[in-house]
Amino acid sequence: MINLNEYGWNLEYEQDIKQGLIPARVVEVHRELYKVVCEYGEVNARLKGTFYKEIKFDDDIPVVGDFVYLQYNQYGDSLIAKLCKRKSKFSRTDFSGHAAAYVKTIHEQVIAANFDYVFIAVSLNHDFNINRIERYIGAAIVSGAEPVIILTKADLNNEYEKYVNELKSQYEDIDIIAISSKTGFGLEALEKYLNKGKTLVFLGSSGVGKSSLVNAISGEEIMKVNSIRDDDSKGRHTTTHRQLIMLASKTMIIDTPGMRELGMWDAGEGIKKTFDDIEELMEQCKFSDCSHKSEPGCAIKKALENGKLDEDRWKRYLQLISENNFGKQKSAYTKREKLINKIKGR
Ligand SMILES: Nc1nc2c(ncn2[C@@H]2O[C@H](COP(=O)(O)OP(=O)(O)OP(=O)(O)O)[C@@H](O)[C@H]2O)c(=O)[nH]1
Ligand SMILES: [Mg+2]
Numbered sequence: 001m002i003n004l005n006e007y008g009w010n011l012e013y014e015q016d017i018k019q020g021l022i023p024a025r026v027v028e029v030h031r032e033l034y035k036v037v038c039e040y041g042e043v044n045a046r047l048k049g050t051f052y053k054e055i056k057f058d059d060d061i062p063v064v065g066d067f068v069y070l071q072y073n074q075y076g077d078s079l080i081a082k083l084c085k086r087k088s089k090f091s092r093t094d095f096s097g098h099a100a101a102y103v104k105t106i107h108e109q110v111i112a113a114n115f116d117y118v119f120i121a122v123s124l125n126h127d128f129n130i131n132r133i134e135r136y137i138g139a140a141i142v143s144g145a146e147p148v149i150i151l152t153k154a155d156l157n158n159e160y161e162k163y164v165n166e167l168k169s170q171y172e173d174i175d176i177i178a179i180s181s182k183t184g185f186g187l188e189a190l191e192k193y194l195n196k197g198k199t200l201v202f203l204g205s206s207g208v209g210k211s212s213l214v215n216a217i218s219g220e221e222i223m224k225v226n227s228i229r230d231d232d233s234k235g236r237h238t239t240t241h242r243q244l245i246m247l248a249s250k251t252m253i254i255d256t257p258g259m260r261e262l263g264m265w266d267a268g269e270g271i272k273k274t275f276d277d278i279e280e281l282m283e284q285c286k287f288s289d290c291s292h293k294s295e296p297g298c299a300i301k302k303a304l305e306n307g308k309l310d311e312d313r314w315k316r317y318l319q320l321i322s323e324n325n326f327g328k329q330k331s332a333y334t335k336r337e338k339l340i341n342k343i344k345g346r
């Protein structure tokens with residue numbers, strides 16, 4: 001018998017539910033086939049037919065990390081009858097298909113749910129890109145969990161401290177940790193996050209070393225790592241699906257495949273916090289509806305001129321804001337039917 005409390009289940013998730021259903025946690029999703037853990041162990045499950053009727057929003061579909069109610073079937077696939085309210089979720093905008101992205105429906109894609117920490121993995125080898133880090137921080141802040149920046153492959157970069165310090169000066173409230181899964185350097189700094197019943201989600205580009213870190217933390221070869229790929233800039237996908245792993249320490253890690261792009265999903269709040277210096281400047285503009293283009297008394301223009309605000313940072317901010325608005329606008333048109341077709345047709 002498995003005690004689901006070890007998987008983080010608690011009264012917070014409990015709902016008024018019909019008899020015969022039992023709680024479970026989603027550990028893997030393969031198209032329409034789910035792997036969940038419940039008191040009877042790991043079992044296969046599918047969404048119950050009536051579940052489709054209740055789907056109203058893009059985020060109503062269970063993802064890895066979700067708690068659900070299960071109609072348990074000891075002879076075959078069990079049925080997921082209900083999704084429990086999430087404590088945290090990480091979403092991005094799913095531009096289904098890239099070239100034609102703007103004419104297709106844009107969905108909210110939930111990557112993972114019910115985690116306590118978001119480990120944003122960035123490689124000190126090739127992947128270090130402040131723009132991308134900012135996007136992840138923004139999305140992590142709105143997720144409801146605490147972001148931690150993990151700078152990987154420190155063994156390949158003699159100047160790793162420079163990067164750590166640069167980030168520390170920009171993000172005072174966020175823990176920034178340089179590690180090497182290869183040498184074990186820095187791993188002890190992760191221990192404070194490896195508590196019983198807590199869930200970590202690993203996010204970041206392909207090849208930065210997320211799965212290697214899972215293995216280094218657990219001390220076992222749990223995840224497959226492509227050992228001949230030594231250049232992370234190639235970004236081939238080794239991990240192919242999201243997966244929740246229970247460590248011997250009873251900490252859970254959700255490992256994810258590297259993401260090619262991270263569209264912003266309703267991350268307005270996160271953007272504001274990531275760029276609080278810009279938000280502060282804007283409040284000092286003479287006109288409250290200043291467009292920061294040609295108005296007199298514009299604090300942004302002034303800061304750009306005297307170098308207090310970095311031009312690139314300002315551009316990144318504008319880019320994120322416009323993506324975020326675009327995502328929101330499109331989601332209003334998302335129809336339940338389209339969503340169901342998408343799930344069935346996947
Ligand atoms: N030198 C060095 N190489 C590392 C380190 N961590 C991972 N690597 C190598 O980087 C490559 C990618 O590692 P993975 O752990 O598969 O990366 P990933 O982020 O899980 O990649 P995806 O699953 O594709 O998203 C492999 O060849 C690893 O051996 C490290 O700390 N130092
Ligand atoms: Mg991987």
Ligand SMILES: [Zn+2]
Nearest residue numbers: 285290292298
């Ligand atoms: Zn202005």
